[in-house]
Amino acid sequence: MxxxxxxxxxxxxxxxxxxxxxSVNKTTxxxxxxxxSRERVKEFMRQLQDTICNxxxxxxxxxxxxxxxxxxEEGGGGRSRVIREGTVFEQGGVNxxxxxxxxxxPSILKQRPEAAGHGxxxxxxxxxxxxxxxxxxxxxxxxxxxxxxxxxxxxxxADLTPYYPFAEDAVNFHLKFKEACDAHHPEYYPVFKRxxxxxxxxxxxxxxxxxxxxxFDYQDGTGKLYRGxxxxxxxxxxxxxxxxxxxxxxxxxxxxxxxxxxxxxPAYEPIVKRRREMKYEERERQFQLYRRGRYVEFNLVYxxxxxxxxxxxxxxxxxxxxxxxxxxxxxAYHPEPNTPEAELYETFLKPQDWxxxxxxxS
Amino acid sequence: MxxxxxxxxxxxxxxxxxxxxxSVNKTTxxxxxxxxSRERVKEFMRQLQDTICNxxxxxxxxxxxxxxxxxxEEGGGGRSRVIREGTVFEQGGVNxxxxxxxxxxPSILKQRPEAAGHGxxxxxxxxxxxxxxxxxxxxxxxxxxxxxxxxxxxxxxADLTPYYPFAEDAVNFHLKFKEACDAHHPEYYPVFKRxxxxxxxxxxxxxxxxxxxxxFDYQDGTGKLYRGxxxxxxxxxxxxxxxxxxxxxxxxxxxxxxxxxxxxxPAYEPIVKRRREMKYEERERQFQLYRRGRYVEFNLVYxxxxxxxxxxxxxxxxxxxxxxxxxxxxxAYHPEPNTPEAELYETFLKPQDWxxxxxxxS
Numbered sequence: 001m002x003x004x005x006x007x008x009x010x011x012x013x014x015x016x017x018x019x020x021x022x023s024v025n026k027t028t029x030x031x032x033x034x035x036x037s038r039e040r041v042k043e044f045m046r047q048l049q050d051t052i053c054n055x056x057x058x059x060x061x062x063x064x065x066x067x068x069x070x071x072x073e074e075g076g077g078g079r080s081r082v083i084r085e086g087t088v089f090e091q092g093g094v095n096x097x098x099x100x101x102x103x104x105x106p107s108i109l110k111q112r113p114e115a116a117g118h119g120x121x122x123x124x125x126x127x128x129x130x131x132x133x134x135x136x137x138x139x140x141x142x143x144x145x146x147x148x149x150x151x152x153x154x155x156x157x158a159d160l161t162p163y164y165p166f167a168e169d170a171v172n173f174h175l176k177f178k179e180a181c182d183a184h185h186p187e188y189y190p191v192f193k194r195x196x197x198x199x200x201x202x203x204x205x206x207x208x209x210x211x212x213x214x215x216f217d218y219q220d221g222t223g224k225l226y227r228g229x230x231x232x233x234x235x236x237x238x239x240x241x242x243x244x245x246x247x248x249x250x251x252x253x254x255x256x257x258x259x260x261x262x263x264x265x266p267a268y269e270p271i272v273k274r275r276r277e278m279k280y281e282e283r284e285r286q287f288q289l290y291r292r293g294r295y296v297e298f299n300l301v302y303x304x305x306x307x308x309x310x311x312x313x314x315x316x317x318x319x320x321x322x323x324x325x326x327x328x329x330x331x332a333y334h335p336e337p338n339t340p341e342a343e344l345y346e347t348f349l350k351p352q353d354w355x356x357x358x359x360x361x362s
Numbered sequence: 363m364x365x366x367x368x369x370x371x372x373x374x375x376x377x378x379x380x381x382x383x384x385s386v387n388k389t390t391x392x393x394x395x396x397x398x399s400r401e402r403v404k405e406f407m408r409q410l411q412d413t414i415c416n417x418x419x420x421x422x423x424x425x426x427x428x429x430x431x432x433x434x435e436e437g438g439g440g441r442s443r444v445i446r447e448g449t450v451f452e453q454g455g456v457n458x459x460x461x462x463x464x465x466x467x468p469s470i471l472k473q474r475p476e477a478a479g480h481g482x483x484x485x486x487x488x489x490x491x492x493x494x495x496x497x498x499x500x501x502x503x504x505x506x507x508x509x510x511x512x513x514x515x516x517x518x519x520a521d522l523t524p525y526y527p528f529a530e531d532a533v534n535f536h537l538k539f540k541e542a543c544d545a546h547h548p549e550y551y552p553v554f555k556r557x558x559x560x561x562x563x564x565x566x567x568x569x570x571x572x573x574x575x576x577x578f579d580y581q582d583g584t585g586k587l588y589r590g591x592x593x594x595x596x597x598x599x600x601x602x603x604x605x606x607x608x609x610x611x612x613x614x615x616x617x618x619x620x621x622x623x624x625x626x627x628p629a630y631e632p633i634v635k636r637r638r639e640m641k642y643e644e645r646e647r648q649f650q651l652y653r654r655g656r657y658v659e660f661n662l663v664y665x666x667x668x669x670x671x672x673x674x675x676x677x678x679x680x681x682x683x684x685x686x687x688x689x690x691x692x693x694a695y696h697p698e699p700n701t702p703e704a705e706l707y708e709t710f711l712k713p714q715d716w717x718x719x720x721x722x723x724s
Contacts, residue, residue, distance in 0.1 A: 082694075084693070091693075093693065204682075205678060293685070296689075300658070300663050310565075316566045316567060319566075320566075320659070321693055323691040324691065325690060325692070326689070327658075328687060329682065329687060329689075330687070331442075331444045331455065332430065332444075
């Protein structure tokens, strides 16, 4: 274990051993990945972790990241970084990993049966930040890349979970990711925003986790943009209306992912700066601890990243790094009417068109 | 909502409407349930809730139960009771429910496909207590009964989750349930104790939830005692060695369940009385909050009762009543060697023969 200050460590690169992946054969030549696809994506994911960690340390002012490098027995490993008891961040984890192996996890095979019988390679960076101040939202980011024989795709996104209702924060977050999307395809944001609303949903609570952002998966540059399970949902309906999108190359998708990664700091930093000096009392703290319970419920009951990690014999401490440092459950809690807490439930935990929200009149 | 003091409310009984269940046809006449099976089991489950709540209120001294009666849209309902911020119990929930309907939940169909196409009836009482004092263990109890067409069974058990290692507490808990078992069949305890060790196991942590107790399911009086999924585990191996057990009638199994229910107070009360005056410091409190995280992880990731409840459109607040009031997660925590916390991990979170533990030399 090494302690990171404002400097990122430069760990020795270790590529997957020869033969752990397989040669790529795909009928659509447009979307063939380059020979060094895995190395390039992995390098981007590591740099994204470095860039974000450095910026967060500056933003926090006092906290630093502890780093654990770890290896996975079946192949691969990662760098887990955790910041604790900072000035801004009560706890945050930024995790890079690359894993490879012979046997695909069932959660992947279910979605992409054509990947069966091939070795796989997956790399990604994920992050969850739990701020001290209840006026600063919790935020999550995850980008990932997957290859198995002839199959490859990118996935990921970012979503914001406020405790108190500030429309301008939700708007800023959405606009920055919309800009990143629009630079690559006009239909990315409308589809991936709806997909995010659908994914970060707690069915047993009939609540969204927060105000959403972007979510996408299985993006291989072909066919329809929505590839999720709910064929009757708003994301599927919208994507169906758009129809098959012109095939995009591996390079185009990788460029899109990189821009999404770069959008995070401009999307989140202004929110932190606006809220971090706001005074709060025990009431706001207690509500924050209570709402953090929903984060735990979502991650343990629904989150595919968590399930994938546990199924692939991932490193438990890194997978569960996303859980908040302190959490409260209260039986049958309901916010008082006409309070900020009630406004959160009524407006912010329901899908909204944040990119077109009128913050002047709201 | 009504507030319960030391008095249990007497809610109006409401039996499943005619036609919601179905006539019972089974080849083994020995194990036919009586015509009033559902009413009798339900009445027992309600009384068990009353008896336990009354005793807990006495034991706590200051806390009282809040009661919510609720109805389930698809059929049935329940009484949820919660005690909060008592002298002994920081939070506790004791829940009675009876549900019926036409469509069996997938979690049941997977285990008992012969129940397909029949209406079902299920009733049960479940309880989780989270004490204030870290020296008092958390405890869980659940008994349930299920009928669907020709199929019926009893299930349930009780298990203890200490934060600090006191062998005499684990021994007392196991001995009381062993007595209840032994009065009905000499092989119940050896099988159901092993099944409990197997069930309350966190695979991703490679830890047991606590010191176990009893766990059983699908008990219809026929065949082998173990009916769980792990055919190579110690419970299955032991049960296989015992072989098919002489058929027991519905009445015999119901009598067994009732004795298990009655064993709870003698199993748990002496532990509370021994530990409740023990002074503790911030260190013990922080360890308790940390270990409560494992309870959350188990209940949300593995617990079949929770999954069944969420799948059958159960009442979320009642299902998640088992979650602790305050919980802490800490990245990569390990107890210091040669501490009580380390002893918990090394001895108490591994299967032990508590019924034969020598508390004098331990």
